[in-house]
Amino acid sequence: MKFTKTLLAGSAAIALSTSAFATDLEVTHWWTSGGEAAAVGEFAKAFDATGNKWVDGAIAGSGGTARPIMISRITGGDPMGATQFNHGRQAEELVEAGLMKDLTAVAEAGKWKDVINEIGLLDSCTIDGKIYCAPVNIHSWQWLWLSNKAFADAGVAVPANWNELVAAAPKLREKGMVPLAVGGQPWQTTGVFNVLMSGLGGKDLYLKVYDAKDAEVAGGADVAKIFSALNDAREMSRGSNVQDWNQATNMVITGKAGGQIMGDWAQGEFQIAEQVAGTDYSCLPGLGVNELLSTNGDAFYFPKVDNAEISAAQDKLAEVLFAPTTQVAFNLKKGSLPIRKDVDLAAANDCMKKGLAILAKGGLVKSTDQLISPDTATQIDDLMTQFFSDESITPEDAQKRFAGIIKSAD
């Protein structure tokens, strides 16, 4: 009996002493690859410097695996201190259900509205005039990566836009190369489609389809052109036979494939392979046609908790994530663009500089993550992956189904 009492007193004392020392904040995210882990380490370092403690809760297996776990923890009453989501509509309902903490005070103190690169990023965090998340970076999908070696081997000039790539495709085929590497996972095929939509169709068309959700436009002649380009892409991608995006990128790096449509995170792969932008590989933002970049990216959300200490630590973390020094350190390692316009990324490489220039010109458009619900996105994923794997589906059939999805989209 006495022993138990001592034990209880002892453990209480230990618990008290640690909580007085610093507040532990568990942060869940799905950044587990080498470069990503290094980038998130910058956040942890900056947060620890404030006297609190970052408890890393990385969940392996990409967003599709991690999000259900995060959501069930929040709805199940065991919330973490903070969690990553892609900014956009993934956490919309959690906010509406009152499970997320209001960050408006922090945002106003930090003048987020004045320094943010694209106000749409903050709009996605805003519901009923209150800000619920802290965006941390901008990733864009609209990049065509080209292997200079592949085109030299085939004896054609490196294309300067999508149409030149399509024209050069037969030459690449003759040499046994795959003109356009596309990985087999559904999100990659959808990505190709959306990039064609914004790159070839332009901002207006993209927004009419995904923002206004106009089914007539989606079934109309302009989108028909996109589907015929998608047919070209399917033709050019035959023989890819890889699943993961980085395997497809590797085909471009080794010169087995002419190009790949993939977001700016592909850049990390070229860097690791010690390739130099401009000499070993080329990048064409917006397929070299419409220089538009979408604002895909990540944001942190803070579940509401009944504990003043944790709540204060959450505010602190939101402030740290948005701070200029953390933004620079994080984005250089992540290969993404910063969300603040008042920071200087002098160390950026050629391709990143192209991106920054487009950013400065205001060539940004909301990402599909922000515009359509995950439900609609899944339906489009299903359609696109089926289109790419089954040659018997004509572009016309696919467009008809696409228009149907847009009609019922939310």
Place this chain on the structure above:
Amino acid sequence: MSAQARPSQLFKNLNAKIASIPMILTALVVFVGGTFWTILYSFTDSKLLPRLRFVGLDQYERLWSAPRWLTSIENLLIYGILSLIFSLVIGFLLAALLDQKIRFEDTFRTIFLYPFALSFIVTGLVWQWILNPDFGVQKVVRSLGFDSFVFDPLYNSDIVIYGILIAGLWQGTGLIMCLMLAGLRGIDEDIWKAARVDGIPMWKTYLFIVIPMMRPVFITTLVIIASGIVKLYDLVVAQTGGGPGIASEVPAKYVYDFMFRAQNLGQGFAGSTMMLLSVAIVIIPWAYLEFGGKKRV
């Protein structure tokens, strides 16, 4: 008369009744309650969080017009029928062969049952490698000199489901064999002797005497196989991820993806209700045969 006349039926075996209350509650609240809750919410437009806003049969209409759901059902039918037939036939044949009082029976039994000790995830990954054209069977046969040999079921939309079937059978037949063997051992030795005295050939004895006597074993086996078919999920996830395209999707994966990835609970519930219906179609006739028949006693 009065108080001591007859103890109420309700208080008979009181201890046993109290002891079984937790299980009764679990069954009622978790299983039955959960089932009705799911069915109820399948008529709503619940997204990430359940909410009671009824939309009638909209979710079911969408479900039955989704190409992916239709492919899933078709795959489940092909996988289900073939896996039922092949597991029963192969399982019974293996059991009959083992029953011939052969040497090293224990060793063989262990070998055949061994795959069952592996999870579906491991099975799926192993067969993914074996069926991979660049590393597996195709490569081996080609390196033997047959240069035009093609065997890549996992990369061909038309036959991918058979690639999964092979892995499923490899994993599951061992268990069926063991159940059958147990059934065969339950047959009285005298029946064999009598059949032999009458000069009935062995295959006829199996087909017309032994198998009818093993009816209960067959029914149990059938239910085990059938429930394994309906919940097919992890094998597909590990082996093909539903690909190429949507060619190897199955209903359980559809339900999971829509509930947790697409954040559309209503659609997922509609799918799982349809799955429940298919299980009911299997279970109800079985229950009728098993329990309905015994009333004559």
